[in-house]
Amino acid sequence: MSSSRLSVVSLALLTSTASAFYLPGVAPTTYEHGGIVPLNVNPLTPTASEKDPQLRSLLSYDYYHPAFRFCRPDGGPKDVSESLGSILFGDRILTSPFELKMGINESCKAVCEPKPEYSFDKPSALFTNQRIRQDYNLNMLIDGLPAGQPYIDPMTNTEFTLRGFPLGDVNEGQPSLNNHLDLVVNYHEAAKGKFRVVGVLALPSSRPDAKRKSDGSAHCGNADIKSANLTLDDKGGKTDVTFTYGVYWVESTTAWATRWDTYLHVFDPKIQWFSLINSAIIVVFLCGMVAAILTRALKKDIARYNRLDSFNLDDLSGSGGEAEDGVQEDSGWKLVHGDVFRTPKNPLLLSVFLGNGTQLFFMVACTIIFALLGFLSPSNRGSLGTVMILLYTIFGFIGGYTSARVYKSFGGESWKRNIAMTPLLIPAIVFATFFLLNFLIWVKGSSGAVPFTTMLVILAIWFVISVPLSFAGSWVGFRHAPVAPPVRVNQIPRQIPPSTSYLRPFPSMLLVGILPFGAIFVELHFIMNNMWFGKVYYMFGFLFLTYTIMITTCAAVGVLLVYFLLCSENYHWQWRSFTTVGASAGYVFANAILYWISKLSFASFTSGMVYMGYSLLLSFLFFILTGTIGFFASWAFVQRIYGSIKVD
Numbered sequence: 001m002s003s004s005r006l007s008v009v010s011l012a013l014l015t016s017t018a019s020a021f022y023l024p025g026v027a028p029t030t031y032e033h034g035g036i037v038p039l040n041v042n043p044l045t046p047t048a049s050e051k052d053p054q055l056r057s058l059l060s061y062d063y064y065h066p067a068f069r070f071c072r073p074d075g076g077p078k079d080v081s082e083s084l085g086s087i088l089f090g091d092r093i094l095t096s097p098f099e100l101k102m103g104i105n106e107s108c109k110a111v112c113e114p115k116p117e118y119s120f121d122k123p124s125a126l127f128t129n130q131r132i133r134q135d136y137n138l139n140m141l142i143d144g145l146p147a148g149q150p151y152i153d154p155m156t157n158t159e160f161t162l163r164g165f166p167l168g169d170v171n172e173g174q175p176s177l178n179n180h181l182d183l184v185v186n187y188h189e190a191a192k193g194k195f196r197v198v199g200v201l202a203l204p205s206s207r208p209d210a211k212r213k214s215d216g217s218a219h220c221g222n223a224d225i226k227s228a229n230l231t232l233d234d235k236g237g238k239t240d241v242t243f244t245y246g247v248y249w250v251e252s253t254t255a256w257a258t259r260w261d262t263y264l265h266v267f268d269p270k271i272q273w274f275s276l277i278n279s280a281i282i283v284v285f286l287c288g289m290v291a292a293i294l295t296r297a298l299k300k301d302i303a304r305y306n307r308l309d310s311f312n313l314d315d316l317s318g319s320g321g322e323a324e325d326g327v328q329e330d331s332g333w334k335l336v337h338g339d340v341f342r343t344p345k346n347p348l349l350l351s352v353f354l355g356n357g358t359q360l361f362f363m364v365a366c367t368i369i370f371a372l373l374g375f376l377s378p379s380n381r382g383s384l385g386t387v388m389i390l391l392y393t394i395f396g397f398i399g400g401y402t403s404a405r406v407y408k409s410f411g412g413e414s415w416k417r418n419i420a421m422t423p424l425l426i427p428a429i430v431f432a433t434f435f436l437l438n439f440l441i442w443v444k445g446s447s448g449a450v451p452f453t454t455m456l457v458i459l460a461i462w463f464v465i466s467v468p469l470s471f472a473g474s475w476v477g478f479r480h481a482p483v484a485p486p487v488r489v490n491q492i493p494r495q496i497p498p499s500t501s502y503l504r505p506f507p508s509m510l511l512v513g514i515l516p517f518g519a520i521f522v523e524l525h526f527i528m529n530n531m532w533f534g535k536v537y538y539m540f541g542f543l544f545l546t547y548t549i550m551i552t553t554c555a556a557v558g559v560l561l562v563y564f565l566l567c568s569e570n571y572h573w574q575w576r577s578f579t580t581v582g583a584s585a586g587y588v589f590a591n592a593i594l595y596w597i598s599k600l601s602f603a604s605f606t607s608g609m610v611y612m613g614y615s616l617l618l619s620f621l622f623f624i625l626t627g628t629i630g631f632f633a634s635w636a637f638v639q640r641i642y643g644s645i646k647v648d
Contacts, residue, residue: 079292
């Protein structure tokens with residue numbers, strides 16, 4: 001065995017000592033010695049490398065894309081069943097011609113017989129070389145476990161496995177294709193003669209002298225010759241390529257339940273802890289301000305108002321009149337008691353936004369809780385996306401009920417339009433955006449395009465389950481009594497005096513919106529890294545705490561804003577509380593732009609459009625979510641303070 005293979009086995013033994021926690025989700029598969037272990041393939045995906053840390057594309061390509069000239073199994077590749085979320089996230093798992101037998105090493109084997117259709121001509125060579133320059137990764141699954149490469153975090157010296165392995169390499173500007181693959185498979189003996197796969201390492205290399213012999217055996221070339229690389233002629237000639245592989249089985253002490261631990265790595269967790277502490281300080285500060293208002297200013301104001309109302313104003317002396325003037329000058333929020341519950345402009349649209357925001361709120365909360373409890377294991381591919389879709393569908397009842405109840409409390413009369421718009425308006429915007437971006441991806445021939453049949457399934461789920469549930473929730477909401485205001489509404493609206501500069505819409509959105517964003521921006525950075533670079537995100541404990549802090553921050557800044565608005569005798573708080581707190585979505589989108597500038601460098605218009613489209617869509621949904629939190633916190637605050645005073 002060569003020195004390179006000895007190093008491979010040593011790395012496999014080191015990675016088998018990883019320790020972590022149990023993630024439920026998939027039942028283990030047990031193999032006997034010599035039993036066939038399936039190796040399936042997934043689309044090629046772009047990623048960053050040590051040479052080029054920027055992401056060059058967002059488009060994934062099918063493993064059997066004609067330009068790659070990879071070997072196909074006899075009878076053609078067959079689809080492997082996948083979940084709905086897995087399909088939406090771009091997985092296209094197919095069978096492969098690789099043959100793996102449990103416990104049987106293969107030092108050199110050809111993937112398939114050489115055929116003319118496996119030779120690279122000029123178009124296929126150009127396409128493949130471009131993907132190599134963009135640092136595309138091959139993705140393979142052995143017993144559901146991704147083949148990856150060993151990597152050591154330079155900051156913590158922690159060894160873990162990066163999913164996928166490079167299609168090729170670029171040396172001195174010349175791309176070379178990796179046509180040989182050494183697979184090191186760790187296995188664990190669960191019982192006598194019963195084995196389970198617990199780790200997969202992939203070590204690709206470029207070997208121009210690899211070939212298949214006439215007797216069916218293969219010559220895999222010399223891996224120790226580093227200067228020789230297989231290059232594809234993209235000037236007009238043809239390049240014959242022989243794909244070979246080797247398989248090495250290494251016994252490991254890693255249990256099947258912890259086999260994903262080596263893939264789950266947090267880069268610099270100290271930053272996340274620092275972010276949480278920083279966000280917690282912000283929340284404590286905001287909650288302290290709200291508490292000071294509630295316990296000092298409001299308590300004093302309410303006591304003054306109620307004491308003043310207990311006197312006969314006609315018998316007050318001059319000093320009493322000065323006291324009344326002092327009350328009105330110090331606290332202007334009582335002066336608008338007859339207008340504060342006046343119906344806002346466009347109550348139908350606001351109620352629809354609030355219904356969908358409530359639906360989003362419960363969907364995100366329940367998804368994070370399920371993931372925190374370990375039900376959304378990364379071994380169960382696509383489970384996160386599937387659960388999010390199903391939860392949002394089921395919570396259509398809550399969305400319909402909230403929208404109807406709020407609209408009725410606003411005094412709205414177009415109840416039919418409310419029932420129809422609640423389950424259709426926001427989902428229509430989301431689906432139209434998704435359809436347009438999916439069309440752009442499909443035009444480029446990317447495997448990331450969601451099949452038309454899958455889109456029909458999503459529409460069927462929506463119209464068969466979610467829309468009826470929303471209608472039922474709206475029916476229940478309209479049958480309930482509206483939320484009664486604690487004070488009467490005057491017939492003639494009160495004139496609103498000019499407000500100070502920081503309470504005007506745009507400045508207040510800039511000031512208030514940055515606080516919820518500040519509570520989440522570090523965790524958002526980690527989520528974006530995992531989402532765009534194809535890594536496994538599993539720090540749901542951090543995400544749960546961040547979500548809780550974000551909710552508290554949105555509620556606190558919403559209450560503070562409304563209090564200052566009412567003190568300035570501005571009673572148009574409904575839309576202001578929604579849009580001002582929701583303005584944090586603007587910072588989320590601005591962060592996406594900065595992320596593009598610093599981390600991404602797209603070579604195609606389509607990748608840029610896809611990134612911008614999904615960033616806008618996520619920012620819009622974040623606007624609905626945070627705006628809803630700000631509104632309901634403000635509504636509860638206004639109900640409470642005006643219910644505590646005596647008004648004739």
